[in-house]
Amino acid sequence: NKLKVLLNEKEDISITDTELMKAEFLFVTDSSAIANNPVLALVQQQIKISSIETKVEKLKLMPEYSVAYFNQSNKDIKANYRFTGGQVGVSVPLLFFSQSAKIKGAKINQQIALNNYEYYKSAVYGEFQSLLQEYLKNKSSIEYYEKTAIPQSELISAVLRSRSST
Numbered sequence: 001n002k003l004k005v006l007l008n009e010k011e012d013i014s015i016t017d018t019e020l021m022k023a024e025f026l027f028v029t030d031s032s033a034i035a036n037n038p039v040l041a042l043v044q045q046q047i048k049i050s051s052i053e054t055k056v057e058k059l060k061l062m063p064e065y066s067v068a069y070f071n072q073s074n075k076d077i078k079a080n081y082r083f084t085g086g087q088v089g090v091s092v093p094l095l096f097f098s099q100s101a102k103i104k105g106a107k108i109n110q111q112i113a114l115n116n117y118e119y120y121k122s123a124v125y126g127e128f129q130s131l132l133q134e135y136l137k138n139k140s141s142i143e144y145y146e147k148t149a150i151p152q153s154e155l156i157s158a159v160l161r162s163r164s165s166t
Contacts, residue, residue: 025135037124043117050113054106060099064091 004013027033034040068087073080093099 034121034124034128039120040117040124043113043120047110047113047117050106050110054103054110057099057103057106060102061093061096063093065089066091 007013066087066089068089070086071082071084073082
């Protein structure tokens with residue numbers, strides 16, 4: 001019934017296979033499994049974003065240049081008379097106090113992103129190691145049952161059958 005709910009099926013589910021087949025499980029036990037983690041990729045992207053934000057804040061200390069051009073007419077004066085003009089400007093920041101505070105804040109955010117990456121990296125590594133140990137424990141249990149416990153139980157069953165038939 002739980003399987004029916006999990007699979008979102010309206011009809012009853014019947015399992016026709018009665019024999020279980022052993023599936024081989026291959027996985028990578030080196031650092032590439034951790035490096036390909038999507039959570040770590042997201043946190044690495046946060047580091048890049050905070051680094052770019054710091055650069056943007058630093059660039060706001062630089063002078064800004066602007067060039068503008070306009071062309072317009074006024075129907076009340078003359079229809080074919082047009083006003084044309086242009087404007088060139090340079091904006092130099094005079095007070096750096098607020099911008100330097102924003103730069104410091106951006107650097108702090110960058111450091112926070114780096115710390116988050118290190119935290120998530122160690123958390124993912126710890127979880128990976130824990131799951132790897134659990135897998136190895138379960139694998140050794142299966143190997144014990146396949147190589148020792150099942151043959152012994154078959155031997156005991158055979159001995160008991162031979163004793164009961166005599």
